[in-house]
Amino acid sequence: MNTHERIDADFGDRDFTVVGKSVKRSDTLEKVTGTxxxxxDIALPGMLHAKMKRSNIAHARIKSIDTSKxxxxxxxxxxxxxxxxPRILHSGSPHPRSxxxxxxxxxxxxxxxxxxxxxxxxxxxSEEIAERAIALIEIEYEPLPGVFTLEDALKPGAPSIxxxxxxxxxxxxxxxxxxxxxxxxxxxxxxxxxxxxxLGRPTPAYMEPNxxxxxxxxxxxxxxxTSTQSAFMVRGTLAEVLGVPLNKVRVVxxxxxxxxxxxxxxxxxxxxxxxxxxxxxxxxxxxxSRKETFLGGRSRHxxxxxxxxxxxxxxxxxxxxxxVTFNSGAYGSHGPGVTNVGTAALTxxxxxxxVRLEGRCIYTNSPIAGAFRGYxxxxxxxxxxxxxxEAAEKLGxxxxxxxxxxxxxxxxxxxxxxxxxxxxLEDCIRRAMExxxxxxxxxxxxxxxxxxxxxxxxxEMHGSSxxxxxxxxxxxxxxxxxxxxxxxxxxxxxxxxxAHTALSQIVxxxxxxxxxxxxxxxxxxxxxxWDIGAFASHTTYLGGRAAQxxxxxxxxxxxxxxxxxxxxxxxxxxxxxGLVVSTGGSNRSIGLAEAxxxxxxxxxxxxxxxxxxxxxxxxxxxxxxxxxxxxxxxxEVAVLQVVPVHEIGKVIHPIAAAGQIEGGIQQxxxxxxxxxxxxxxxxxxxxxxxFVDYKMPLSMDMPPIRTIILxxxxxxxxxxxxxGVGEDPIIAIGPAIANAIYDAxxxxxxxxxxxxxxxxxxxxxxxxxxxx
Amino acid sequence: MNRLVSMTIxxxxxxxxxxxxxxLLDALRSEGGLTGTKKGCDVGDCxxxxxxxDGKPVNACLVLGIEAExxxxxxxxxxxxxxxxxxxxxxxxxxxxxxxxxxxxxxxIMMSKALLDENPDPSEEEIRFALAGNICRCTGYTKIIDxxxxxxxxxxxxxxx
Numbered sequence: 032m033n034t035h036e037r038i039d040a041d042f043g044d045r046d047f048t049v050v051g052k053s054v055k056r057s058d059t060l061e062k063v064t065g066t067x068x069x070x071x072d073i074a075l076p077g078m079l080h081a082k083m084k085r086s087n088i089a090h091a092r093i094k095s096i097d098t099s100k101x102x103x104x105x106x107x108x109x110x111x112x113x114x115x116x117p118r119i120l121h122s123g124s125p126h127p128r129s130x131x132x133x134x135x136x137x138x139x140x141x142x143x144x145x146x147x148x149x150x151x152x153x154x155x156x157s158e159e160i161a162e163r164a165i166a167l168i169e170i171e172y173e174p175l176p177g178v179f180t181l182e183d184a185l186k187p188g189a190p191s192i193x194x195x196x197x198x199x200x201x202x203x204x205x206x207x208x209x210x211x212x213x214x215x216x217x218x219x220x221x222x223x224x225x226x227x228x229x230l231g232r233p234t235p236a237y238m239e240p241n242x243x244x245x246x247x248x249x250x251x252x253x254x255x256x257t258s259t260q261s262a263f264m265v266r267g268t269l270a271e272v273l274g275v276p277l278n279k280v281r282v283v284x285x286x287x288x289x290x291x292x293x294x295x296x297x298x299x300x301x302x303x304x305x306x307x308x309x310x311x312x313x314x315x316x317x318x319x320s321r322k323e324t325f326l327g328g329r330s331r332h333x334x335x336x337x338x339x340x341x342x343x344x345x346x347x348x349x350x351x352x353x354x355v356t357f358n359s360g361a362y363g364s365h366g367p368g369v370t371n372v373g374t375a376a377l378t379x380x381x382x383x384x385x386v387r388l389e390g391r392c393i394y395t396n397s398p399i400a401g402a403f404r405g406y407x408x409x410x411x412x413x414x415x416x417x418x419x420x421e422a423a424e425k426l427g428x429x430x431x432x433x434x435x436x437x438x439x440x441x442x443x444x445x446x447x448x449x450x451x452x453x454x455x456l457e458d459c460i461r462r463a464m465e466x467x468x469x470x471x472x473x474x475x476x477x478x479x480x481x482x483x484x485x486x487x488x489x490x491e492m493h494g495s496s497x498x499x500x501x502x503x504x505x506x507x508x509x510x511x512x513x514x515x516x517x518x519x520x521x522x523x524x525x526x527x528x529x530a531h532t533a534l535s536q537i538v539x540x541x542x543x544x545x546x547x548x549x550x551x552x553x554x555x556x557x558x559x560x561w562d563i564g565a566f567a568s569h570t571t572y573l574g575g576r577a578a579q580x581x582x583x584x585x586x587x588x589x590x591x592x593x594x595x596x597x598x599x600x601x602x603x604x605x606x607x608x609g610l611v612v613s614t615g616g617s618n619r620s621i622g623l624a625e626a627x628x629x630x631x632x633x634x635x636x637x638x639x640x641x642x643x644x645x646x647x648x649x650x651x652x653x654x655x656x657x658x659x660x661x662x663x664x665x666x667e668v669a670v671l672q673v674v675p676v677h678e679i680g681k682v683i684h685p686i687a688a689a690g691q692i693e694g695g696i697q698q699x700x701x702x703x704x705x706x707x708x709x710x711x712x713x714x715x716x717x718x719x720x721x722f723v724d725y726k727m728p729l730s731m732d733m734p735p736i737r738t739i740i741l742x743x744x745x746x747x748x749x750x751x752x753x754x755g756v757g758e759d760p761i762i763a764i765g766p767a768i769a770n771a772i773y774d775a776x777x778x779x780x781x782x783x784x785x786x787x788x789x790x791x792x793x794x795x796x797x798x799x800x801x802x803x
Numbered sequence: 804m805n806r807l808v809s810m811t812i813x814x815x816x817x818x819x820x821x822x823x824x825x826x827l828l829d830a831l832r833s834e835g836g837l838t839g840t841k842k843g844c845d846v847g848d849c850x851x852x853x854x855x856x857d858g859k860p861v862n863a864c865l866v867l868g869i870e871a872e873x874x875x876x877x878x879x880x881x882x883x884x885x886x887x888x889x890x891x892x893x894x895x896x897x898x899x900x901x902x903x904x905x906x907x908x909x910x911x912i913m914m915s916k917a918l919l920d921e922n923p924d925p926s927e928e929e930i931r932f933a934l935a936g937n938i939c940r941c942t943g944y945t946k947i948i949d950x951x952x953x954x955x956x957x958x959x960x961x962x963x964x
Contacts, residue, residue, distance in 0.1 A: 055897055062905035063893040063912065065839020065879035072838035159824075238843045238851060238906035238940050288841070288906030289940055321844035527904025527941060686900035686946070693943030694903065722848035722938060730934040733944045 049539040053686040056532040070256040071242040075314040082161040084151040086143040089396040089715025091172035100167040106160035113139040123364040125268040133363030138302040144361035146715040147326030149299040154307040177396040192394040202366040206390035216350025216385030220341025228414040229782035233702035234330040239288020242318040245308035260290040261564025292402035293329035325720030329401025332357035336414040348383040355390040364401035366392040373407020375446040381437040416766035447648040453744025455652035455678035463654040463676045485775025489766030495572035495755030505577035506560035513635030515624035522562025523574030529687035530570040541582035543606030568755025575750040580642030649746035652678040657767035666787030680745040680754035689738040695760025703765040813881025821868035830868035839879040850937030853910035860917035879909035901950035903941035
């Protein structure tokens with residue numbers, strides 16, 4: 032399908048020449064030809080290979096480590112344990128100026144807190160020797176009692192996993208959000224629903240396992256190639272922990288094979304690799320296996336959500352109360368941020384004046400939960416939207432109409448505290464209903480066969496940028512070259528979303544030059560201006576705006592420089608298709624190359640623009656329609672089609688935006704129906720750390736997706752009104768599917784993933800109920 | 804103990820020094836300098852290392868380097884006709900947005916090439932079936948399938964001209 036034709040352009044009176052067009056992505060030629068360099072592709076002369084020894088116990092003190100046999104193995108160059116690495120307490124999610132980080136980890140500790148935590152590392156002349164050395168390290172553990180569930184971790188007197196001064200394994204003090212008068216609201220209600228929702232543990236499963244290469248030069252400077260979403264965070268934390276200034280750490284990320292949020296953290300191997308390289312004086316590569324990528328990676332927060340809402344007969348929500356409890360696993364990572372964002376999200380989406388919310392995040396001896404696309408909101412909006420579907424039925428409303436009635440709108444206060452701009456959510460719901468002929472489709476026949484079909488709608492909203500949790504900053508430099516071409520130097524990291532193409536489009540648009548004349552320099556902390564990293568659906572919104580500001584700066588300089596040549600005032604000039612044109616009546620023009628290039632033996636004029644942007648927040652919206660088929664004999668749920676409708680302000684690159692939406696739906700179908708990273712609740716051991724046992728939807732499972740993008744609520748904070756799109760799709764698809772399953776078989780599941788086993792058990796229970 | 808193994812890689816006869824337990828994937832990446840073929844799992848689950856060996860698509864991580872003696876190997880690097888002339892599959896993957904983070908793309912393009920060599924007019928179902936062993940985590944497969952279908956069409960058109 033041509034996504035182009037599906038853009039509803041409603042914003043602005045300007046004619047766009049580059050923005051809004053699916054130009055050829057500037058980074059894809061090297062990608063499709065296999066020449067793009069990823070951190071794992073780096074090979075340096077004399078390079079050593081490092082491996083990590085991981086614990087085979089979930090909670091223990093290390094009584095002793097004997098590395099003598101490993102060190103004696105030929106080819107082993109260094110072994111690190113907690114006894115010979117710097118002991119510096121640091122946070123896994125090192126966002127600056129953010130209150131919501133938890134310093135709770137060491138590079139290597141004398142204690143392990145989850146099964147698979149790194150306890151030692153070896154550098155050797157080959158991967159094979161490093162692996163053999165790892166097996167020769169002998170560790171004696173003193174087991175500590177493990178807590179693997181929220182219930183156990185919250186029990187009074189439960190073993191403490193961290194000594195952070197908070198009771199009952201809390202990662203942070205409970206997050207409380209209150210608006211209006213909840214008790215009064217419930218007193219006014221005609222219907223009160225109170226439910227508990229149980230959320231599994233999906234994991235990002237990016238295709239590129241974590242990997243880094245470290246090289247120290249003769250002047251004591253570290254260069255690290257690593258697969259990260261936040262190169263400057265890696266630089267800052269490495270400098271802090273290694274005790275070197277920032278200008279002695281250079282982090283390079285040319286291309287990376289996906290992160291989906293999780294690669295915002297610093298992982299143990301990044302420190303260990305740098306230390307091993309420093310100790311041996313040789314470059315060192317450290318690469319996770321796929322199994323290690325599960326063990327040492329970051330999942331979405333599993334958890335429980337207790338939700339209670341009051342409704343009037345007329346369909347208004349009178350009160351909302353919730354207790355959100357997230358399982359952080361062994362370390363805090365993004366727990367504070369996820370808890371804040373996920374909990375505060377429940378103030379919104381569906382309007383309610385009286386709200387009382389509590390969010391908690393709890394340590395357990397489980398794999399670390401971190402940032403993952405949707406950041407706490409996947410969980411809380413799953414609960415909220417499912418309850419809305421249920422309330423609609425109980426009150427006699429059509430579920431889509433009921434959600435439309437209650438949808439947030441222009442001027443309502445968003446979770447961030449900002450007023451919402453426009454009617455994006457209502458527009459999405461209406462369009463989804465029109466596009467799928469909702470009312471007629473629902474009326475259709477429902478054959479009572481073995482395979483039963485149902486439809487559902489799910490809604491979401493999500494902020495671009497992490498404000499107010501973090502005050503963000505994006506920076507860009509735009510250089511005019513003397514032949515009229517343009518170089519954009521951006522701190523914005525590329526996860527593979529096409530961000531650099533979008534930024535180039537914005538620069539081309541702002542400058543009035545063809546897209547092909549803009550090239551991008553990125554991914555090297557020694558060269559590019561500081562950037563907070565690629566996350567929070569903010570890359571276009573934040574980095575794009577900074578690039579736009581830098582381009583506008585250069586444009587101003589070009590016009591001032593050219594004005595005397597065209598005997599006009601700068602205000603009378605504009606740039607179109609690479610020509611500086613006078614609009615003051617004379618119609619004179621001059622090519623950019625001529626305007627800025629060398630003149631009569633004089634060097635070219637140097638024009639450099641700088642843009643810095645510190646945004647607040649905007650919200651994007653979506654409504655997803657899903658049709659499912661449930662096989663009542665096998666319990667399998669097949670998603671037959673999805674119609675996602677997204678409102679994102681302004682589309683910069685339609686195909687890339689649609690690609691974000693369709694990929695998010697794939698991951699969302701995954702966590703709703705099959706993906707769950709499971710641990711043995713008796714000992715904390717990972718049970719499915721492989722692509723065979725961790726079930727993701729693949730080519731045969733994915734339905735056709737008819738993507739619709741609206742531009743009805745542009746945000747003045749983004750470039751040309753653009754807002755984020757990266758996280759939205761994964762939030763809306765879950766409730767759409769769960770609601771469609773109810774429509775098909777009449778069972779309301781209140782958890783994910785909804786597995787075939789769950790479906791069969793529920794159908795069996797339902798049948799025995801009917802018989803009694 | 805290293806052994807020299809001779810094979811034709813992208814039309815060029817090359818000798819790679821491999822230990823008996825080195826996979827063809829590692830041999831190509833480290834000894835052959837061909838890093839376009841990616842390692843996503845190293846156990847045959849993800850398809851990122853798909854190459855074409857003697858006309859058949861294989862996971863290079865499941866073949867030993869020494870097994871490739873005398874074989875004809877095609878990798879992503881050999882597909883491009885010239886530095887500025889991508890193969891039609893590469894062209895269509897760029898046009899249709901079939902590649903995002905790209906880590907799976909070389910494997911998916913090689914698998915698609917093997918499919919189109921055998922079946923120049925695959926249905927959507929046949930494309931999905933052919934790619935069943937290739938994990939992509941970014942795209943939802945929609946744009947990959949569009950790209951493969953568009954390539955098939957273009958190649959068929961080129962043939963009838």
